[in-house]
Amino acid sequence: AKKNPACVAFCNKEMASYNKKRHIIEQNLRKILFVNEEPQPQQLFMVYQPFMSLPEKQLAGFEALVRWEHPELGVISPGEFIPIAEDTGLIFTLSHWVVNRVCEQLVEWHQQGFDFKRVSVNISALELMNIKFAEDLLSLVVQSGAQPCWFKLEITETALMAIPEQAIEILQKLTMADFEVAIDDFGTGYSSLTYLKSLPASTLKIDQSFIRNLIDSSEDQAVIKAVISMAHSLGKQVTAEGVEQQAQLDYLIAHGCDVAQGYYFSRPISVQEVSRLYFEV
Ligand code: C2E
Ligand code: CA
Numbered sequence: 001a002k003k004n005p006a007c008v009a010f011c012n013k014e015m016a017s018y019n020k021k022r023h024i025i026e027q028n029l030r031k032i033l034f035v036n037e038e039p040q041p042q043q044l045f046m047v048y049q050p051f052m053s054l055p056e057k058q059l060a061g062f063e064a065l066v067r068w069e070h071p072e073l074g075v076i077s078p079g080e081f082i083p084i085a086e087d088t089g090l091i092f093t094l095s096h097w098v099v100n101r102v103c104e105q106l107v108e109w110h111q112q113g114f115d116f117k118r119v120s121v122n123i124s125a126l127e128l129m130n131i132k133f134a135e136d137l138l139s140l141v142v143q144s145g146a147q148p149c150w151f152k153l154e155i156t157e158t159a160l161m162a163i164p165e166q167a168i169e170i171l172q173k174l175t176m177a178d179f180e181v182a183i184d185d186f187g188t189g190y191s192s193l194t195y196l197k198s199l200p201a202s203t204l205k206i207d208q209s210f211i212r213n214l215i216d217s218s219e220d221q222a223v224i225k226a227v228i229s230m231a232h233s234l235g236k237q238v239t240a241e242g243v244e245q246q247a248q249l250d251y252l253i254a255h256g257c258d259v260a261q262g263y264y265f266s267r268p269i270s271v272q273e274v275s276r277l278y279f280e281v
């Protein structure tokens with residue numbers, strides 16, 4: 001079939017601007033991660049989104065999420081720049097920065113006497129490819145004066161299934177060192193039940209795609225009920241992410257979900273807001 005020249009031109013143009021944006025993001029990420037000579041305004045920073053225990057709705061920890069605010073490009077979402085960091089190998093430096101930054105924050109909160117429970121940090125699939133990931137992370141945490149028992153590590157189901165044997169080994173080491181592990185975006189990958197049984201993870205974090213239409217979808221309800229009952233039989237906790245509505249929360253509470261997170265309780269917030277809203281009496 002002959003291609004419509006107008007369409008080809010349009011697609012190429014779109015492609016070109018897509019590549020250009022990727023390139024700009026990569027260049028900028030490189031710059032902020034590697035050029036520290038001049039003290040620049042902090043473009044990269046962390047925000048924290050609370051978790052609530054159910055049914056009490058008490059603070060059960062936070063998830064640390066990275067943010068990038070570029071002076072000209074504006075706010076770039078991690079959904080956009082994390083994949084680029086992964087494609088270009090910058091993810092290792094970025095993760096290193098994230099872990100250090102969160103450690104500093106937790107040391108500070110600890111010194112101020114704040115009970116932050118555990119703080120979750122997202123781990124990229126690529127980091128698990130490194131057999132020494134557990135050792136490297138442990139030394140990073142210890143060197144900064146933080147403690148593994150302050151952390152939960154969120155690892156996606158897909159990342160785990162990419163290298164099941166190695167992942168189990170790494171998770172065992174992390175757990176022995178007193179980190180806790182949660183399987184993120186649970187339900188969107190394909191873990192076998194055999195595998196799940198032996199996985200050293202304390203928590204299954206149900207993906208928000210199952211929560212979104214929960215109220216109208218009997219299929220989503222069935223999945224959620226099954227995940228909660230299976231997790232509990234295996235001695236694991238269930239966290240629901242992306243909870244926005246009272247009705248979703250009521251359903252989760254009625255079916256024994258342990259922890260919830262989402263805009264219903266709070267968006268990800270700055271460090272200042274965290275101490276104002278959660279730690280000040
Ligand atoms: P994720 O780990 O699945 O994080 C959940 C995302 O859902 C976050 O988006 C969060 O802000 C958003 N969210 C929370 N509650 C709600 C809600 O009630 N409704 C809706 N619609 N969304 C909600 P965010 O912060 O833009 O992060 C996107 C993804 O980027 C994360 O997905 C995670 O995979 C990745 N990411 C974020 N920070 C980091 C990081 O420091 N390191 C790594 N490796 N990945 C990160
Ligand atoms: Ca996560």
Ligand code: CA
Pocket residue numbers: 184185205207208241
């Ligand atoms: Ca998730």
Ligand code: CA
Pocket residue numbers: 185
């Ligand atoms: Ca996700």
